[in-house]
Amino acid sequence: MLVALGCFLMTLVGGWTAQYVADRRHLVLGFAGGLMLGVVGFDLLPEALEGAGEHVFGVPAALLLFVTGFLVAHVVERLLAMRQAEHGAHRPDQVPQVGIGAAAAMVGHSIADGVAIGASFQVDEAMGLTVALAVVTHDFADGFNTYTVTRAYGNARRSAVAMLFADALAPVLGAASTLLFSIPEQALGCYLGFFGGVLLYIAAAEILPEASHRHPARSTLLCTVAGAALMWVVIGAAAG
Template sequence: MAVLVALGAFLMTLAGGWTAHRVTDRRHLVLGLAGGLMLGVVGLELLPEALEAAGTEVYGVPTALLLFVGGFLLAHLVERLLAHRQAAHGAEEVNGRTPEVGLTAAAAMVGHSAMDGVAIGAAFQVGGGMGAAVAVAVIAHDFADGFNTYTLTSVYGASPERSASSGQGGPPCRRALTMLFADAAAPVAGAASTLFLTLPEPLLGGYLGLFGGALLYLAAAEILPEAHHAHPARSTLLCTVAGVLFIWLVVGAAH
């Protein structure tokens, strides 16, 4: 049952990536929305779940929050190291960005989606009602996952010529499509894995905290500044707010 439900997440992720590709001619709006979705997922879903699941404290600070800060610093460190390596080897950057950053971020999204599948399977092990509630939340926000995965990879991995022509008639970024399909398949694989193993709740909480910190860094330090760099429009800000409100509605509906 869990694997069949995860197929809904597969389709929703592809729908999110398809939407991101179709509107890349308005990149500032896409990035503004993606930043809002990422902020909403971190603040309204990942961090509360991490705090509840991890439970323990280290020197008076919840473990999930320590890992959250660690994830933020890790994402910053990885980006700086990749940028330094590119400069040291004289490699050409794409639009001032290192493609490896987008691939690393997209790979993190794939890992998160796999954990979504694990969450679906674990919930169905508890009961059908719990499984259905978790599935609704996962399937709804997997649209945002697909949207963000495609956007992150295409922003960092496309050439300037491809970026300029990647509107509705432009060719899709091959790396973005590869990571999108990997992200779509990850929940199915995660749900299938629960047929053979059970993930300890503290470990799941720690992972969510670490991933949340990395995702917040990408949203605040990369996606949103890029959205407002060339198009500091009010519509971009409205898209960001709309993304946060959408995740709020999803979380509220799931509970």
């Protein structure tokens, strides 16, 4: 729960940054993308493969769920994009409900982040901390985007701040829910595989492209490599 509070604070920092400072955002996002890539490749997938155990038609169940998680995240993102495109003939400030809907989707995603943190701590403390580090870091982007998308569609600042606080509280509530039950090892491995696919999609299709879109600088790339390398060192030290 203390770690989940870090998600709360980082989300608020992201929302505050969206209001006042945006010039160095690409460096934070680049680093966050590298962290998320490292967590998926070095920690989530190995644990999922070990825990899920079974094969389904010749393929490990964890990898099937990994691909499923990636595709589910892609479908959700595309559905939101299509919904926004339906209103493309109107000015963004004429459809504030689209901004609220997109922000609400981010809140739902943040609840799943909190569940992932709690589930990871049920495996062991080292894995819980590495997953939490990735989630806390990318919650900066969540807070930034929640505030930005709400305001972009014409909602009042008060509404944007309310959605920001809802997104900040969501991972705390998700983590708290895992205190009420213990996930069986096989189900936990499957869940980690699914969440790994979702996390990889967020990193590869949203965080990293956004980091490089307006600032295709070498420093952004270096931050991404540094993030992945840091996770390698952290996970290796924990295993040792």
